[in-house]
Amino acid sequence: MLKLYYSKGSSAVAAHILLEEIGAPYETKEIPIAKGAHLSPDFLRINPKGRVPVLETPDGVLTENPAILEYIAAINPDVKLLPEGAFAQGEARALCAYLCATAHVAFAHKQRGARWADDDSAIHAMAAKVPQNLAECAEFLEKHGIKGPWALGSEFSFVDPYLFLMGRWAGMNNVPLDGYPKLAAHQSAMRDRASTQTVLERHGLA
Numbered sequence: 133m134l135k136l137y138y139s140k141g142s143s144a145v146a147a148h149i150l151l152e153e154i155g156a157p158y159e160t161k162e163i164p165i166a167k168g169a170h171l172s173p174d175f176l177r178i179n180p181k182g183r184v185p186v187l188e189t190p191d192g193v194l195t196e197n198p199a200i201l202e203y204i205a206a207i208n209p210d211v212k213l214l215p216e217g218a219f220a221q222g223e224a225r226a227l228c229a230y231l232c233a234t235a236h237v238a239f240a241h242k243q244r245g246a247r248w249a250d251d252d253s254a255i256h257a258m259a260a261k262v263p264q265n266l267a268e269c270a271e272f273l274e275k276h277g278i279k280g281p282w283a284l285g286s287e288f289s290f291v292d293p294y295l296f297l298m299g300r301w302a303g304m305n306n307v308p309l310d311g312y313p314k315l316a317a318h319q320s321a322m323r324d325r326a327s328t329q330t331v332l333e334r335h336g337l338a
């Protein structure tokens with residue numbers, strides 16, 4: 133059985149929603165980042181990066197949101213959450229890569245600036261720029277990232293729970309998505325899904 137290691141309110145929300153979409157039993161283990169559990173020796177043995185989400189699978193441990201999300205979709209072909217064809221799959225991966233390496237990293241500069249600088253004023257300056265950077269990410273996603281109504285067009289896919297995180301990253305930085313109609317509609321469509329509602333409840337975000 134799959135086992136998701138998560139911290140409440142973290143980016144693990146995306147994989148959690150996807151597991152609910154699949155509808156098969158899965159296990160979870162909470163790793164509260166606020167209590168430093170992600171840096172415990174036990175957890176570091178599972179993921180030496182000290183990050184969540186982590187997915188334990190019958191084949192081994194997977195880390196990184198894009199890999200975890202695509203894997204869950206790929207092993208459940210009946211649920212049809214992996215787009216068909218090499219090009220459509222490439223587009224899905226490109227969007228996941230953007231969310232992972234650009235949008236999520238832009239968000240991380242708010243609290244994790246010490247990863248990129250030692251100087252307090254540089255860390256402060258990076259944090260101050262987060263709203264602007266996230267607004268630029270939202271602008272890009274609105275114009276070039278999301279086809280609508282779902283990320284890849286008419287079909288819901290494994291990318292959608294990941295794109296949903298953009299609302300949280302933006303919201304936590306006072307970047308309203310109202311000015312981005314496709315993104316705002318996507319947020320609302322995601323919130324209408326039973327999977328999202330279950331997971332937001334479990335993460336204390338409902």
Ligand SMILES: N[C@@H](CCC(=O)N[C@@H](CS)C(=O)NCC(=O)O)C(=O)O
Nearest residue numbers: 142143165182183184185196197232
């Ligand atoms: N690139 C990784 C990023 C994972 C990540 O940074 N997760 C955050 C929670 S959203 C975390 O574990 N933070 C703990 C830390 O940064 O020390 C992914 O997409 O899975």
